[in-house]
Amino acid sequence: MGEAGPVRRVRADARRNTDALLEAAATVFATSGVDAPVREIATTAGVGVGTVYRHFPKRADLVAAVFRHAVDACADEAPALAAEHPPGEALARWLLRYTDFIATKRGLAAALHSGDPAFDALPAYFDQRFRPALDALLAAAVDAGEARCDVAANDLLRAVANLCGPAHDAGPDHARRMTALLVDGLRRGAVSPA
Amino acid sequence: MGEAGPVRRVRADARRNTDALLEAAATVFATSGVDAPVREIATTAGVGVGTVYRHFPKRADLVAAVFRHAVDACADEAPALAAEHPPGEALARWLLRYTDFIATKRGLAAALHSGDPAFDALPAYFDQRFRPALDALLAAAVDAGEARCDVAANDLLRAVANLCGPAHDAGPDHARRMTALLVDGLRRGAVSPA
DNA sequence: ACCGTAGACGGAACGTGGTTCCGTTTGCAA
DNA sequence: TTGCAAACGGAACCACGTTCCGTCTACGGT
Numbered sequence: 001m002g003e004a005g006p007v008r009r010v011r012a013d014a015r016r017n018t019d020a021l022l023e024a025a026a027t028v029f030a031t032s033g034v035d036a037p038v039r040e041i042a043t044t045a046g047v048g049v050g051t052v053y054r055h056f057p058k059r060a061d062l063v064a065a066v067f068r069h070a071v072d073a074c075a076d077e078a079p080a081l082a083a084e085h086p087p088g089e090a091l092a093r094w095l096l097r098y099t100d101f102i103a104t105k106r107g108l109a110a111a112l113h114s115g116d117p118a119f120d121a122l123p124a125y126f127d128q129r130f131r132p133a134l135d136a137l138l139a140a141a142v143d144a145g146e147a148r149c150d151v152a153a154n155d156l157l158r159a160v161a162n163l164c165g166p167a168h169d170a171g172p173d174h175a176r177r178m179t180a181l182l183v184d185g186l187r188r189g190a191v192s193p194a
Numbered sequence: 195m196g197e198a199g200p201v202r203r204v205r206a207d208a209r210r211n212t213d214a215l216l217e218a219a220a221t222v223f224a225t226s227g228v229d230a231p232v233r234e235i236a237t238t239a240g241v242g243v244g245t246v247y248r249h250f251p252k253r254a255d256l257v258a259a260v261f262r263h264a265v266d267a268c269a270d271e272a273p274a275l276a277a278e279h280p281p282g283e284a285l286a287r288w289l290l291r292y293t294d295f296i297a298t299k300r301g302l303a304a305a306l307h308s309g310d311p312a313f314d315a316l317p318a319y320f321d322q323r324f325r326p327a328l329d330a331l332l333a334a335a336v337d338a339g340e341a342r343c344d345v346a347a348n349d350l351l352r353a354v355a356n357l358c359g360p361a362h363d364a365g366p367d368h369a370r371r372m373t374a375l376l377v378d379g380l381r382r383g384a385v386s387p388a
Numbered sequence: 389a390c391c392g393t394a395g396a397c398g399g400a401a402c403g404t405g406g407t408t409c410c411g412t413t414t415g416c417a418a
Numbered sequence: 419t420t421g422c423a424a425a426c427g428g429a430a431c432c433a434c435g436t437t438c439c440g441t442c443t444a445c446g447g448t
């Protein structure tokens with residue numbers, strides 16, 4: 001099931017452009033929304049449209065790639081936080097980080113439900129990356145007696161996501177405050193470690 | 195607050211075209227989805243695009259008009275059914291009719307949440323037409339002891355709509371069967387009339 | 389019945405955005 | 419240094435929504 005034969009090395013400029021495109025797209029999507037024209041992204045990346053389509057055959061593929069990239073960045077912070085903070089603290093910090101992810105990517109999330117086949121695999125990817133990440137944090141916190149044990153990672157992910165749902169509220173940090181509240185409750189019901 | 199002065203009569207051909215467009219749009223939307231190009235609708239209606247835009251300044255206005263038209267058609271059947279059937283029967287029949295409406299207009303419903311200002315008034319219109327219509331049927335059925343009295347029209351509308359939500363199920367009449375189930379429950383808990 | 393005109397009509401033309409094509413350039417291994 | 423597979427750029431193409439404007443016509447007035 002591994003790679004077959006000597007993988008033809010990707011050219012350095014090709015990799016550089018892929019990265020530039022991913023970064024440019026993230027910026028542009030944040031600035032002008034997910035509907036920003038491909039040309040704008042190409043320009044921002046200092047690249048021709050042809051190059052965009054070489055790396056991402058369809059516009060939706062680029063959107064999907066940006067999404068995965070963001071998911072990765074967020075998920076990868078879980079172990080990092082776990083290494084630098086006590087379990088309960090790490091859990092709280094990561095959930096706040098996750099809150100930002102959800103809040104930031106609302107536009108992308110909407111696009112996911114557009115029916116485009118390029119997005120079909122994203123929900124699964126979302127789960128596959130976030131669930132284990134949160135599971136680890138949660139287990140550690142529970143073990144350390146710093147979080148209650150009757151909440152599943154999945155429920156937590158969904159709950160926080162929903163908490164950030166309706167954006168017709170006060171200040172921009174409303175979501176963070178709500179999540180903080182939730183986390184508070186999460187850390188209270190803890191039982192002492194065995 | 196009434197009309198001011200002699201309203202300049204609308205030309206006969208103008209009205210004919212509006213009707214033709216509404217009908218054509220409904221057909222095309224059902225056939226090719228809500229994203230069908232305006233030109234296709236114009237052609238189907240036997241009209242030039244200029245005429246489409248004379249009657250509906252924005253594409254979204256046409257979509258909204260078709261939606262309202264469909265709402266009207268469905269709501270107007272309520273009194274008609276009430277006149278031809280016993281209350282419980284009328285109620286059941288109309289809810290099935292409403293189920294078809296929901297199932298058929300899923301595409302339109304999705305468009306409603308696109309943020310286009312042309313759709314802002316539609317949810318209110320939906321309520322304003324359907325709630326009273328169902329209220330009447332429901333009240334009559336309850337009075338006749340043919341339906342339980344502890345269900346609100348609003349809840350029923352929402353429930354049926356949700357029932358038709360996920361379309362990843364079996365046969366195309368899945369929604370109708372689900373609604374039938376619901377209606378069954380509705381008619382059971384009835385109490386004899388006073 | 390006939391006119392004059394407000395208003396309607398059709399469809400070419402325009403602007404924007406996605407996608408394709410292809411001649412040119414370039415990283416890299418021999 | 420050289421050869422070429424692969425990558426690049428961006429003009430060109432196509433599909434849409436929307437606008438413009440010259441032409442046509444319903445209909446109230448004579």
